[in-house]
Amino acid sequence: MSGKTSPESPLPIRTVLQMVAGWIGKLGTIWVEGQITELTARGGTVFLTLRDPVANVSARVTAPRGVYEATVPRPADGARVVVHVKPDFWVNRGSFAFTALEIRPVGVGELLARLERLRQLLAAEGLFGAERKRRLPFLPGTVGLICGRDSAAERDVLENSRRRWPAVRFKVEQVAVQGPYAVPEVTEALQRLDADKEVDVIIVARGGGSLEDLLPFSDESLVRAVSACRTPVVSAIGHEQDTPLLDLVADLRASTPTDAAKKVVPDVGEQLTLIRQLRDRGRRVVGGWLDRERSWLASVRSRPALADPVREIERRAEQVEALRDRTRRALGGSLDRAEDSLTHLRARLVTLSPAATLERGYAIVQLPSGEVVRQAKGIGAGEVLTIRLTDDRLTVRTEPEQGADPAPAAKPARARKPRKKPEDAVPDALPME
Structure with missing residues (x-):
């Protein structure tokens, strides 16, 4: 054209x-x-x-x-x-x-069905996972607040926070919280606060309303913007029964704006009370431990080994002396019994010894081979025999019997002095009866 x-x-x-x-x-x-x-x-x-x-x-x-x-x-x-x-x-x-x-x-049913489909889609992407949740700082230096203009939610958060910790600071972004302008304004405010390095935590607060009024806080673009924030985000939308998708993606969900103030800002009074309780508990624990250690030390010191160590040594010395005396008595008794047994055995040996028989006048006749002569039969004339007496022995030669041819006179053999033996020695053979 x-x-x-x-x-x-x-x-x-x-x-x-x-x-x-x-x-x-x-x-x-x-x-x-x-x-x-x-x-x-x-x-x-x-x-x-x-x-x-x-x-x-x-x-x-x-x-x-x-x-x-x-x-x-x-x-x-x-x-x-x-x-x-x-x-x-x-x-x-x-x-x-x-x-x-x-x-x-x-209708409400259709809206809820759409929200459910969106919730399942975002959950499948992992936007609601617990591992993505970040811990809030214990005492934030500056708190970012996104709320409606001159809204009751803003007053609740500010008043409750300053009542709990007067030194807390806020950066407030007033935006539209319902209607067609809500999503872009909330998203822009969220990005500004997230880019501010002084802001430690961000609260998105809105009072209660109908399902249609709270629909902007279930918008997909806003939910994804919250998930992309580096700063922890607290959702305080509506009342306890309201659950927009922003509650699921936020790092912490608060049931109301007042509850958000309590969860983000610690109570100075409660913290001082907690510190005092912990200090008292620490003192009790340390005091109890010291008392137990003192009791244990007193118990150890009261033991005889430490209370009177010399007495323990003396008691041990007495035990050693008693054991020594007991050993001496036992050994002396054993030696006495052995001596008595030896004396009895010696007396029995003396009684049964052939030497005792010889002392009574008996003698033992032995052949040169050492065999004892028990009868005269079989002993020829001229045989050399040894006659054993008590203290010595004689060597003789036999003569023929009377009436027989005289044999040449036998030369008397020179007696040899026998080797002395102790009294209790056993002779070579028993005397001949």
């Missing part, structure tokens, strides 16, 4: 608008979703403004009264709806609008 026009031959505005209307008319019908922000009825037509729930974008929608009244329940201002529309361009006014063919309200 630009090639066919020039300053000398421009197109009339009606032609251009008719061409625009033709292009828009070719789009056909589509389903759109949004939030009703303005609703007015004039005659047989209902005029409403359909705003995007996240971005600052809106469009005019006209609906015949029959289409509007056929919707059950009838949508009111602020309701989320899905509309089957046909885009129209009004040539006479040069304006664009949608014509509603059917309106369907988005």
Whole structure:
């Protein structure tokens, strides 16, 4: 079209608008979703403004009264709806609008189903994992607070925090906490506070509201922005029963803004009490340990070995002397018994010894071979015999019996002095009876 026009031959505005209307008319019908922000009825037509729930974008929608009244329940201002529309361009006014063919309200059940699907998607990505949760600082130097403008949530957090720790500092970002501007403003404030190195923890606070009012805090872009923060984030949205997705991705969830102040800022009174209790407990523990050690030391010192060490040595010396005397008595008794036994054995040996028999006048006759002569039979004349007496012995030669031929006179053999033996020695043979 630009090639066919020039300053000398421009197109009339009606032609251009008719061409625009033709292009828009070719789009056909589509389903759109949004939030009703303005609703007015004039005659047989209902005029409403359909705003995007996240971005600052809106469009005019006209609906015949029959289409509007056929919707059950009838949508009111602020309701989320899905509309089957046909885009129209009004040539006479040069304006664009949608014509509603059917309106369907988005109920709570549908919203909850959408949130559940989004929750499962983000959970599968690991955004809600416990290992991603960061621990809050014990005493933050500066606390970042994102809240509504002049809201009760802001007052609750500030007043309770300063009541607990008067020296705590805050950087407050006042933003829209519901409506189409909530998500971008909260996200921008979150990024500013996260980039500030003085901020140690960030609180996102909002009071209670309906499910539709809290929908911005379940927006996917905001949830991902919180997960990307390097600073710990505390979610304090609504009341205890409200659970937007921001609660799941935050490092800590607080049931209310007041609860967030209690969890982020420690109570100086409670900390002083805790310090005093710990100090007293430490003193009791150390005192008890010292008392036990003193008791143990006194018990050890009272033992005889340490109380009177010389007495213990004397007692041991007495034991040694007693053992020594007992050993002497035992050894002396053993020697006495052995001596008595030896005396008895000696007396028995003396009694049974052949020497005792010889002392009574008996003698022992032995052949040169040492054999004892027990009878005269078998002893020839002239045999040399040894006669053993008590103290010595004689060597003799036998003579023939009377009446026999005289044998040559035997030369008396020279007696040899026998070797002395002790009295208790056993002789070579018993005396002959």
